[in-house]
Amino acid sequence: MTYVVAEPCIDVLDKACIEECPVDCLYEGGRMxxxxxxxxxxCGACEPVCPVEAIFYVDDLxxxxxxxxxxxxxFFEEFGSPGSAAKLGKINRDHPAVDALPRA
Incomplete structure (x- = not known):
């Protein structure tokens, strides 16, 4: 793992990062x-376009x-490696750590 989406993304879902990702590896959950x-x-293309600075290189998290x-x-244990976020579409669930947080 190289890049991670963290807490600032929760309940924002700006999706600018999705447009920049050349391999379509950013998947939409219910809240992040x-x-x-x-x-x-x-490649790091997603990190600089995130308006809430929620994407980090794993060593910088x-x-x-x-x-x-x-x-x-x-989050992906149930799905394995679908190979394309666009192909799979929005996944209407989140990791339990995200679900446990209050809604904005």
């Missing part, structure tokens, strides 16, 4: 976006958001 850890090619490394991995 998730980067598929096996599909990301570590602030400690208080370390749970989002696990969240971005476990």
């Amino acid at each position: 976006l998730y980067i598929h850890p096996d599909e990301c090619v570590d 602030p400690d208080q958001w370390s749970v989002y490394v696990t969240a971005n991995v476990e």
Whole structure:
């Protein structure tokens, strides 16, 4: 895993990052976006366009958001590697760590 979407994305879902991703590895959950850890090619195109600075290189992720490394991995356990967020479409669920947070 190279890039991670963290807490600032919750209830924002701007999606500018989706437009920049050359491999379509940003998937939309119910309240936030998730980067598929096996599909990301570590290009970093998504990071600078995020208006809420929610995307981090895994080594730069602030400690208080370390749970989002696990969240971005476990979110895909049910789906495996679909190969395209556009093909799969919106997934109307989130990781339990996201579900546990109050709505904005």
